[in-house]
């Protein structure tokens with residue numbers, strides 16, 4: 373699309389990366405996405421292509437074999453990929469979050485051990501906070517680690533792991549009371565463990581089972597799973613950062629960059645929905661003219677394009693804030709909230725423009741219609757974003773005196 377969602381001030385390298393990714397999306401993803409999605413098939417060929425492009429190491433520092441790019445570059449690539457097929461952006465998202473957490477919080481040994489292979493896409497990351505009884509309320513986690521000599525023994529059940537089957541490294545957040553007296557605040561008694569495992573389903577490591585794929589309404593192709601720990605033994609040197617009790621903060625840091633990423637996904641899906649809507653509106657005739665010539669449809673297109681522009685601008689702003697080293701939780705929360713809501717609305721309008729054909733599986737908009745709702749939930753629901761935004765506003769605008 374020539375006009376919408378442009379980003380000013382990109383370097384030549386950023387522009388080159390984006391144009392390569394866009395080309396890949398147009399040639400390798402869009403033509404096959406809907407068919408693969410309907411079959412709920414893992415897009416192995418696309419993933420191999422992304423590996424070759426170096427996308428698994430996009431933000432990993434060059435000293436570990438990555439491209440050392442910024443969050444903005446990453447988010448703009450995600451926007452392009454989600455425009456092609458949102459599930460593919462989900463495949464790299466959890467990997468990116470785990471690599472980011474390692475880069476920010478890992479010990480030197482952990483970085484040296486994992487990051488070079490993550491940059492190549494040989495080690496693939498997933499992260500696991502949610503449990504069957506909780507998602508928003510992370511402080512209520514019940515999975516537990518107990519120290520036993522040089523190891524920890526982990527027990528509990530996790531839920532909703534994106535890439536749970538295909539990953540080989542899962543960052544798992546559990547309660548670890550060791551060293552923390554009773555009464556310690558919940559978020560101070562949690563630890564992130566770096567759990568290596570075989571890809572696939574069943575018992576993927578002694579004490580660790582990935583039961584199978586959860587059947588979902590959309591976001592297909594990418595595997596979403598449960599994870600069961602039953603006497604899972606993890607060496608002490610696989611505590612992220614080497615010290616227990618810091619897991620909650622590490623995960624929240626990861627999720628914060630993840631939110632920019634989800635906003636970028638919303639932008640990409642909304643852009644595609646607009647492209648489909650504006651194209652269909654010029655082809656379909658009613659009452660003697662293309663429906664695009666009816667003002668009611670033009671108004672829809674105008675609203676859709678305005679939402680695409682606004683969401684893109686907020687997403688870029690949130691990414692740039694983080695890249696400049698500033699705290700960006702307010703901007704990331706706003707961008708995630710707005711982009712996911714707008715995405716749902718733009719997709720719905722494109723669906724309406726398609727009339728009855730939007731309901732047919734032959735049309736791409738049918739897939740987008742089932743994909744958009746996931747963005748309202750993942751990395752924190754709209755209500756959770758508004759809680760974060762509200763709290764930060766009250767900090768910023770606290771009455772003096």
Ligand SMILES: Cc1cc2nc3c(=O)[nH]c(=O)nc-3n(C[C@H](O)[C@H](O)[C@H](O)COP(=O)(O)OP(=O)(O)OC[C@H]3O[C@@H](n4cnc5c(N)ncnc54)[C@H](O)[C@@H]3O)c2cc1C
Nearest residue numbers: 499500501502506507508509532533534749751752753755
């Ligand atoms: C496809 C998919 C992939 C996912 N991937 C991952 C993953 O890789 N790793 C992972 O850890 N998790 C993952 N999740 C889980 C996701 O993060 C949670 O579903 C999400 O955080 C919401 O939690 P919940 O489903 O338990 O809903 P709940 O927390 O039970 O919330 C239910 C409803 O109540 C609202 N609510 C909750 N608390 C409040 C409050 N205080 N005030 C007002 N309203 C409130 C919520 O907004 C929501 O509308 C995934 C989920 C899905 C659907």
